[in-house]
Amino acid sequence: MMAGLRERKKEQTRRRISEVALRLFDERGYDAVTVNEVAEAAGVAKVTLFTYFPSKECLVLDAVKDDTAAIVAGREAGQSPFDALREHYRGMARQGTGEVDVEGMITRVRVISASPALLAGVHQTNMGQRYELATALAEAMPGHGLAPQIMAAQVTAAVTTLQEVFFHRLSMGVPLEEAGRLLGEEVELAFDLLEHGFSSIKGEKS
Template identity: 45%
Template sequence: MDEEPSLRERKKRETRQRISDIATGLFAERGFDAVTVTEVARAAGVSAMTVFNYFPRKEDLFLDRIPQAVELLAGAVRDRAPGESPLTALRGLALRLLAERHPLGGVGETFAPFWRVVVDSPALRARAREGVEEAERALAAALAESGAPGPDLLAALVVAAYRTVFAASVRRLMTGDALEEVARDHRTALETAFTALERTGLDAP
């Protein structure tokens, strides 16, 4: 059983989330490039050094879920049930995130304004691409540990499929399509993608 985080660790997480939430609000209101780290720090009641202690780059203030995405993908493979294939575990993760309307799930009420900020900022778009690459590398490492015969190829295919489905749903939300309709189609697209990936046989040792 996982140990409960210490009080110090909980406070660090709360501080990190508070800084990110304040930064996100400022970026959404004024645009990413128009807000400085100093302004974020002032609004959060901390020093700029404290902000950088939690977020190495300004872009990470907004795209703060990248580390979580990396952990979730690799963890789904490493912590899967006995006898469960990596792709089955990854399919389950994708569907769970969607059902929970998780920020990494592809469909949510705040997705449209969030991704408009990303689209409007070259720096955020570049960091998002880097985040995808980080997730792919972590997934490939976990797949290699699992004994999958083509870990690098399978990781690339999984991430590309998920990114494609995710981006399509975000575009629809940004054009005003109904949330529940997009969620339904998103689920269907995920099921189709994972079924196609399973036919490759790349996750069977």
């Protein structure tokens, strides 16, 4: 019980630091706010902040990471890497109608969009996740040459597009429930296209 309480307190501290950082970055700009200022506003020591977030960039970007390689590596016995990824993003789409901090999500996107450094960080994060996914796919399906790398690139591009459209809808005032419903449909579309190509589109001529 004590261990569970400690974990909850750690999560509360982590969330508070992240929320304070986003508020300051949104108000004054990412480059204008120092880590010291974030720590002071969150009521923690600088060393404590770095325990949760190893760098200033992590204050914003940790929440946008999605370990697709771990999804492939940790899939159920008999489940294909592709099916594991599809099921993961189905689950994320279902969460879109749950208790999501829409305002916080929009603020994070706004902060990232306004900072060249953070945009570059997002690109670097996506590239790193893509290479890790390619490695995991290569281990799951050895002897397929370049296929794992191409598959990883396609999955990463599709997921990035789904996220961008979802965030755009929320920023335009689309209700969360509706945005989540559309995301669920588009996850299926994206993975149908990944699995079957253009032939999965009704009316597409071969």
